[in-house]
Amino acid sequence: MDAHVVKKCINPSCGLTYEINNDIYRCSCGSLLDIKYSQRPPRELIEKFYQRRNHGGNIYNESGVWRFRDLINFAGIDTEDFDECARVLVSLDGSEGRLSKPYRMSKAADHAGMEHDSFLLQPEGYNPSGSFKDNGMSTAVTHAKMLGVRKIICASTGNTSASAAMYAANEDIDCDVYIPKGEIAPGKLGQAFQFGAQVIQIQGNFDDALSASLKNAKETGGYTVNSVNPFRLEGQKTIVYRVLEHLNWNPPDWIVYPGGALGNTSSCGKCLIELYEWGWIKKIPRMAIVNAEGANTFYELYNGLFENKKLTWNDGRPDLGMIERYYAHLDEKGIRPKTHATAIQIGRPANIVKALRALNFTNGVVVQVSDKEMADGMSIVGLNGFDCEMASGAVPAGVKKLRSDGIIKRDDVVVGILTGRQKDAGLAVEYHTNESNLYAKPPTNR
Ligand code: F0G
Numbered sequence: 114m115d116a117h118v119v120k121k122c123i124n125p126s127c128g129l130t131y132e133i134n135n136d137i138y139r140c141s142c143g144s145l146l147d148i149k150y151s152q153r154p155p156r157e158l159i160e161k162f163y164q165r166r167n168h169g170g171n172i173y174n175e176s177g178v179w180r181f182r183d184l185i186n187f188a189g190i191d192t193e194d195f196d197e198c199a200r201v202l203v204s205l206d207g208s209e210g211r212l213s214k215p216y217r218m219s220k221a222a223d224h225a226g227m228e229h230d231s232f233l234l235q236p237e238g239y240n241p242s243g244s245f246k247d248n249g250m251s252t253a254v255t256h257a258k259m260l261g262v263r264k265i266i267c268a269s270t271g272n273t274s275a276s277a278a279m280y281a282a283n284e285d286i287d288c289d290v291y292i293p294k295g296e297i298a299p300g301k302l303g304q305a306f307q308f309g310a311q312v313i314q315i316q317g318n319f320d321d322a323l324s325a326s327l328k329n330a331k332e333t334g335g336y337t338v339n340s341v342n343p344f345r346l347e348g349q350k351t352i353v354y355r356v357l358e359h360l361n362w363n364p365p366d367w368i369v370y371p372g373g374a375l376g377n378t379s380s381c382g383k384c385l386i387e388l389y390e391w392g393w394i395k396k397i398p399r400m401a402i403v404n405a406e407g408a409n410t411f412y413e414l415y416n417g418l419f420e421n422k423k424l425t426w427n428d429g430r431p432d433l434g435m436i437e438r439y440y441a442h443l444d445e446k447g448i449r450p451k452t453h454a455t456a457i458q459i460g461r462p463a464n465i466v467k468a469l470r471a472l473n474f475t476n477g478v479v480v481q482v483s484d485k486e487m488a489d490g491m492s493i494v495g496l497n498g499f500d501c502e503m504a505s506g507a508v509p510a511g512v513k514k515l516r517s518d519g520i521i522k523r524d525d526v527v528v529g530i531l532t533g534r535q536k537d538a539g540l541a542v543e544y545h546t547n548e549s550n551l552y553a554k555p556p557t558n559r
Contacts, residue, residue: 118187120146120343123467125429133187136260138342145467147383148187148343153391158183159362162354168207173198177210178251178351184387185347188255203255205283209247210351212239215359215528218497221509224489226516231526233365234508235356236499238534242304245352245377245532246276252348253338254280263287266335268315268322270373270456271301272533277338278308287311289335291326293318296455298502300536318449319374320461340376341463349380350387356528357394364398366525371507371532372402372411372479373457375468382471389474400477401521402468403511405487405504407452408459411468412481414439426473431466453484453540456504456533478520486510488544492552494531495541503540505531 120131122140129140130149140146162181168174173182173195179202182190188201215233222232237245250273257265264287267277274290274297281288290305294314305312313329315322323339330337340346357364364385370377381400388394404412417423419439424431443449443460450460462468471477482490484503490513491506508529515521535541548555 117151117189119149121149123147123429123470133256134260136262136336136342138337145341145464146343148347150186154183156391156393159358162358171195172204172207173202175207175211176204176251177213177355178248178348179204179207180210181351181354184354185252185350187252187344187347188259201255201259203251203258203280203284205241205247205251205280208241209251210240210355213237213352213355215356216499218494218499220496221493224493225509225512226523227512227521227527228524231524232512233359233526233528234494234499234531235352235528236501236531236534237352238501238505238531242272242276242279243534243536244272244276245349245530246272247279248351249340249345249348249376249380250276250280250338253342253345254284256344257286257336257338258284260336262336264289264333264335265338266326266330266333267291267338268319268326269297269339270319270458271297271536272456273339274310274312275301275304275308278305278310281310282308289313289326289329291315291322291329293322296458298455298537300538304536319459320450323463339463340374340379346376346380346383349377350384352377352530353381353384357388360526360528362394364394364396365528366398367401367521367527368398369401369403369508369512369527369529371454371457371504371511372404372468373408373459373462373504375402375411375462375464377530377532378402378471379464379467382467382474385471386474397475400472400475401511401515402472402477402479403507404479404481405452405454405457405507406481406483408450408457409481410439410460411462411465412479414465415469415472415479424469426469429470431469433466436465454487454503454507456502457507478515480511480514482507482510482514486513488540489551491535492541492544492550496552499531500535501531502533502535502537505533
């Protein structure tokens with residue numbers, strides 16, 4: 114494999130590098146790894162990205178992920194030739210990222226207290242498996258294929274497993290998915306079965322499922338496709354490229370994501386750091402991460418609500434002991450993550466250190482919202498003719514909160530990522546059947 118790219122420890126005082134022809138995702142010092150490219154891509158590529166949108170049937174130009182392949186080029190592809198791309202790059206027929214771009218949603222803007230023109234939401238639910246995960250799964254499974262892997266493994270609150278199972282089926286490899294029993298949306302569970310994955314139900318939550326799946330991957334030689342895998346995060350950078358492309362590469366004031374395992378937070382941060390270092394952008398958008406109140410580890414630690422001290426990146430030396438003490442405190446008090454937004458029902462965000470780096474670079478903020486606020490957020494997106502799940506409803510809800518706190522200004526340019534499509538139809542029915550809900554339109558009977 115090409116030495117233009119390595120895996121590098123994110124801990125600046127370690128910085129050990131690894132070749133990429135293996136599935137090591139954690140440094141011997143315990144930190145996670147980044148994908149590092151030695152070349153600086155020329156800004157003229159922007160023109161090429163535009164041209165590729167006129168794809169002429171080439172699925173690697175049609176794909177909203179692989180259209181940007183020069184910026185995630187761990188596979189060393191240097192060609193426009195379809196057959197050569199097809200030998201290496203994994204795509205679900207060009208559909209990942211294809212429909213994703215920011216949209217104006219005036220009712221959601223009113224809900225959040227924003228100007229109609231400057232508040233944009235990007236539905237990543239319109240990916241082939243119905244969530245943003247396909248962005249990163251296409252790259253992770255590409256790497257798995259480069260290694261000749263026969264089985265991929267993940268833990269999931271439902272969307273990762275749907276995406277992994279879908280790509281595995283398409284590539285004819287095996288897929289084991291570890292899910293918290295009874296805690297995932299029915300539509301997501303159905304997808305894992307339908308795409309032929311082996312479902313392993315864990316008595317416990319996502320954090321327990323992740324430990325079990327990482328252990329199993331180690332024992333059986335399966336390839337982990339959770340967001341601890343740095344190749345996943347490479348693909349997820351394309352979410353941000355599509356935002357920027359839509360804005361003619363003029364960065365917005367804010368980019369807003371829901372926070373779960375903090376993979377998106379980390380990939381957005383890495384993406385912006387790279388673009389800034391390459392001289393592609395001068396302005397750095399601020400990131401806002403929205404936790405569910407019932408799963409608010411990042412909110413509490415980042416804002417200094419535990420031990421009265423804010424957890425920070427601290428030049429690459431965050432207080433890891435504090436994270437461990439926080440987790441011990443959760444265990445001791447029997448606090449388990451609990452929210453109806455099951456996608457983000459996560460107590461131990463695996464990418465927390467990378468996320469700290471992202472927020473440090475972007476002067477970011479972390480807020481929390483209630484289940485009710487997320488349900489209203491989900492519903493107002495629906496009233497604009499788009500559908501999203503409750504975890505994504507955290508985005509309009511979080512912007513509303515940041516507006517009322519005076520942190521986001523009314524005419525700031527804000528792009529929020531709607532991470533997934535509605536896969537629990539019961540939630541929408543429940544919401545609208547209860548007339549006390551803000552946007553409920555209860556059914557009538559005659
Ligand atoms: N939104 C949706 C719809 C998700 O499915 C997830 C994560 C997130 C937000 C949080 O993203 O982890 O990058 O902070 N779902 C994972 C899964 C955990 O297994 O499907 P994150």
